[in-house]
Amino acid sequence: MSAGTDTRRIVLCRLDDVPLGGVRRVSAAGLEPLAVVRVDDGAGGSVHVVSDTCTHEDESLSEGDLDGTVLVCIAHFAEFDVRDGRPLCFPAERPLTVYPATIEEGDVVIEVEQP
Amino acid sequence: MNAGLDNPAVDELVRLPGLDEGRIDRRIFWDADVYERELHRIFARCWNFVAHESQLPRPGSFRTAWLGEDQVIVVRRRDGSLGAYLNSCPHRGNRVCLAEAGQARGFVCNYHGWSFGLDGALRGMHEAGVYDREPGFDRGALGLTPVAQLDTYKGLVFATFDAEAPSLRDYLGAFTYYLDVVLDNDEGGTEFVGGRITSVLGCNWKIAAENFAGDALHAGWTHASGAEAMLGRPVPSLGRQPESYHVSVNGHAWEFNLDTVGNAATLDDPVVLDYLRGRHADVVARLGELRARMVGSISSVNVFPNFSFLPGQNTFRTWQPRGPHRTELHTWVLVNRNAPQRVKDAWRKGAMMTFSPAGVFEMDDGENWEGATRSNAGVVTRRQPLHYGLGMRSCVEHPELPGEVHRGQVNDANQRALYRRWSQLMQARSWTELVAKDAA
Numbered sequence: 001m002s003a004g005t006d007t008r009r010i011v012l013c014r015l016d017d018v019p020l021g022g023v024r025r026v027s028a029a030g031l032e033p034l035a036v037v038r039v040d041d042g043a044g045g046s047v048h049v050v051s052d053t054c055t056h057e058d059e060s061l062s063e064g065d066l067d068g069t070v071l072v073c074i075a076h077f078a079e080f081d082v083r084d085g086r087p088l089c090f091p092a093e094r095p096l097t098v099y100p101a102t103i104e105e106g107d108v109v110i111e112v113e114q115p
Numbered sequence: 116m117n118a119g120l121d122n123p124a125v126d127e128l129v130r131l132p133g134l135d136e137g138r139i140d141r142r143i144f145w146d147a148d149v150y151e152r153e154l155h156r157i158f159a160r161c162w163n164f165v166a167h168e169s170q171l172p173r174p175g176s177f178r179t180a181w182l183g184e185d186q187v188i189v190v191r192r193r194d195g196s197l198g199a200y201l202n203s204c205p206h207r208g209n210r211v212c213l214a215e216a217g218q219a220r221g222f223v224c225n226y227h228g229w230s231f232g233l234d235g236a237l238r239g240m241h242e243a244g245v246y247d248r249e250p251g252f253d254r255g256a257l258g259l260t261p262v263a264q265l266d267t268y269k270g271l272v273f274a275t276f277d278a279e280a281p282s283l284r285d286y287l288g289a290f291t292y293y294l295d296v297v298l299d300n301d302e303g304g305t306e307f308v309g310g311r312i313t314s315v316l317g318c319n320w321k322i323a324a325e326n327f328a329g330d331a332l333h334a335g336w337t338h339a340s341g342a343e344a345m346l347g348r349p350v351p352s353l354g355r356q357p358e359s360y361h362v363s364v365n366g367h368a369w370e371f372n373l374d375t376v377g378n379a380a381t382l383d384d385p386v387v388l389d390y391l392r393g394r395h396a397d398v399v400a401r402l403g404e405l406r407a408r409m410v411g412s413i414s415s416v417n418v419f420p421n422f423s424f425l426p427g428q429n430t431f432r433t434w435q436p437r438g439p440h441r442t443e444l445h446t447w448v449l450v451n452r453n454a455p456q457r458v459k460d461a462w463r464k465g466a467m468m469t470f471s472p473a474g475v476f477e478m479d480d481g482e483n484w485e486g487a488t489r490s491n492a493g494v495v496t497r498r499q500p501l502h503y504g505l506g507m508r509s510c511v512e513h514p515e516l517p518g519e520v521h522r523g524q525v526n527d528a529n530q531r532a533l534y535r536r537w538s539q540l541m542q543a544r545s546w547t548e549l550v551a552k553d554a555a
Contacts, residue, residue, distance in 0.1 A: 058243065072220060077223065
C-alpha cells in the first residue's frame with residue numbers, strides 16, 4: 001500500500017451467484033457497472049471482474065455471451081479477453097478496465113484505490 | 116399499378132385455355148409481366164423449401180435461402196426453434212448476412228452497423244446514443260421481417276410469406292405418402308451431406324421444374340450418351356414399363372416405375388446398390404412392397420413450385436428464378452442418417468459425377484432447357500403453342516396410390532397437373548379464394 005492512498009475493500013457478490021461459465025452484472029457505490037465473470041477453466045473456475053460497459057457503445061456486456069475467456073457484446077459482437085480486458089476485434093478498440101478480484105469466504109472481493 | 120398483377124392480358128394468358136387439350140402458350144416462359152406475377156402469386160405465396168434440419172444443428176446455425184427473389188436467413192434460435200427473416204436491413208435495405216451458411220451470434224449490417232439477434236430483433240446500431248435520444252425511435256418495431264409461417268416435414272424445412280397459406284401438411288396433402296419413400300424409409304431419418312453446389316442456367320425456372328415433375332421421356336434420348344458412359348448401355352425403354360406411373364397432388368408430382376434401383380444404378384457404384392438391396396426387406400416392412408420398389412427406381416419429383424429431387428441419385432435441388440430467362444440451381448445430396456459412412460460418401464461422389472455442373476447428366480439438360488427458353492425470343496416462334504398432349508386418357512384408379520394417378524411414366528399428365536396448379540394460383544387473388552375453389 002503506497003503512501004497517500006487508501007484502498008477500499010468491496011464485496012461484489014457471492015461466488016455462488018455467478019454460474020460457472022457465466023457473467024453477472026453488479027453495481028458498487030462510486031464505481032461504474034461491473035461484470036463478474038466466472039470462466040470455466042476445467043479446474044473449478046477462475047473469477048475476473050471487468051467494466052460492464054462495452055467500450056464501443058453503451059451496452060451491458062453481461063447481456064452478451066461468454067466464450068471461454070472471451071466476453072462478446074450482444075450489440076455488435078465486439079470481443080474482449082476478460083483476463084486483461086484487451087479488445088479482440090472491431091468495433092471494440094479500447095480495453096475494458098480490469099479489477100483484480102479475490103475470493104474470500106465465498107465472496108467476490110475487489111480493492112479499489114480511495115483518495 | 117403493377118404490370119404483372121393488374122393486367123387483363125396476363126389474366127387471359129395465365130388461364131392456360133389450351134391446357135385441357137394439351138397445349139401451352141409459350142409466352143408463360145418468356146413474358147416479364149407473367150414473371151412479375153409469379154413472384155407475387157407463386158413464390159411469395161407457396162411453401163418454399165429452405166433447408167434440411169441437419170444443416171441447422173445448433174443455436175446460431177444459419178443458411179440463406181430464397182423464396183423467389185426474396186432472400187431469407189433461416190436460423191436455429193437460442194431456444195432451439197427455427198426462424199426465418201428477410202435478409203434486408205430495415206434501415207437502408209442492405210443485406211445483413213453475406214454468407215451462404217455458417218454459425219453466427221447474430222447479423223450486423225455492413226452499412227451502418229445495425230445489428231440483429233438470432234430472433235431477428237434489433238440489438239444495436241452504430242452511434243446508438245444518437246438514436247436513443249431520437250423521440251419516437253422504437254427498436255422493437257425495427258427487427259428483420261419474419262416469414263409468415265415456417266414448418267418442417269420429416270427433416271425438410273419450408274417457409275411461406277403468406278399468413279393465409281394452408282398449413283404445410285395441407286399444402287403437401289397426400290403427397291406425404293410419396294415423400295416418405297425417400298424421407299422415411301429408415302428409422303433414423305435423413306440428412307444432407309456436403310455443401311451446396313450452385314450453378315446458373317439460362318432457362319425459365321418452370322422448364323426445369325416440369326422436367327423433374329414428369330419428363331421420363333427425355334431420359335433415354337437426352338441422356339443416351341451419359342447412360343452409355345456410366346452404365347455401358349442405353350436407358351431402358353420406359354414407354355414399355357407395365358408398372359409405371361405419373362402421380363400428382365396439389366401440383367406436386369412424382370413419375371416413377373417400380374424397378375427399385377434404376378436411378379441408383381447410374382451412379383455406377385456397387386456400394387450404393389448393395390446398400391439398397393440389403394435394405395429392401397426392411398423398407399418393405401416399413402413402407403410396403405409398392406413403395407419399397409420406388410426407393411431408387413427410375414423416377415423424378417417436383418414439389419410445387421420449384422423443389423425437385425431424384426430418388427436413387429439422391430440429388431435434391433431448388434430452381435431459383437432470376438428473371439424470366441434465368442435460373443439459379445442449388446443442389447444438395449440426401450442420405451439416410453444411419454447409413455454407413457462409406458455409403459454416404461458413395462452417394463455424395465455419385466451425385467457429383469451425375470448431377471452437378473460437371474456431371475454427365477446435368478450438362479445434357481441445361482443445354483436443352485436454355486434452347487427451349489431462348490427460342491421464344493422470336494415473336495413468331497412465340498405464337499406457336501407447345502404440345503403437352505401425352506396421356507390424355509391415362510388417368511386410372513389405383514388401389515394403393517393416392518392423388519391423381521396416370522398409368523405410364525412416359526406421359527405429360529404431371530406436367531399438366533403442375534401447370535394447372537400454377538394457373539389456379541396465378542389467377543386467384545388469395546389463398547382463401549383458391550382453397551374455397553379447391554373445396555367446391
